[in-house]
Amino acid sequence: MSLQITILKVLASHDRGRATLASLNRDIAILMASGAEWSARTRRLAARVAAIDIFGSGYVLRDAEGWQITEAGRKFLDALEAITQDNQPPVLIRRPSDVPEPSARPEGALIVIGHRFKSRIGRHRDAAPRNPRAI
Template identity: 45%
Template structure:
């Protein structure tokens, strides 16, 4: 699994592109154990931006208790995710030529719907864990 691509993918899924460290760690753990498909996907994406460094390249900012994806980070991620035809060669996109900052575009309705549903499932899971921990005197039950 490519750590830096995974961080970009996780951050872009959060409102305003910001996630606290606890959420990042949880999401990383979920993806790391989700099977070989995720590892292969992030590896393929990483080949499009050789020598990716999300902090040095200004793609992610450290902020109070968490990390936020930048406009440049969104642009680089978008270029890594760009679909290509079967006969089209893989274009390696250097970070410095990713282009000027691009404002976020509205999401298509279906993608927005999936994103809302994913957020709702996360909220519900956090609430279940909170209730589970509160009911056990503050310690998780196994």
């Protein structure tokens, strides 16, 4: 089933949603060899549907020139990818005990960072070079 999802994804990425069978096979081979991440992603997408028949459902048309994704196929793919863990930002759940109360926050103090280092760098640059043998 994840192969059919891959076919839909590849066809959707081509101009006008059309690809020759040779081009489709080459793109699928590249994706399948790209590592476990692609396989895991297509398995997660495929798990969201019970069964899929891309030809019987009218998502893909085939003819002598190759295969083409239909508008119904694009809508199906969009709906399938609408909300997945792949495209959602991580959600941080904070318990009330983790959030400090506004009155409990200490007043901020100004901290100057880097001031000391700027003057030290300037001093070393202006100082005469040391003779390592003299030490």
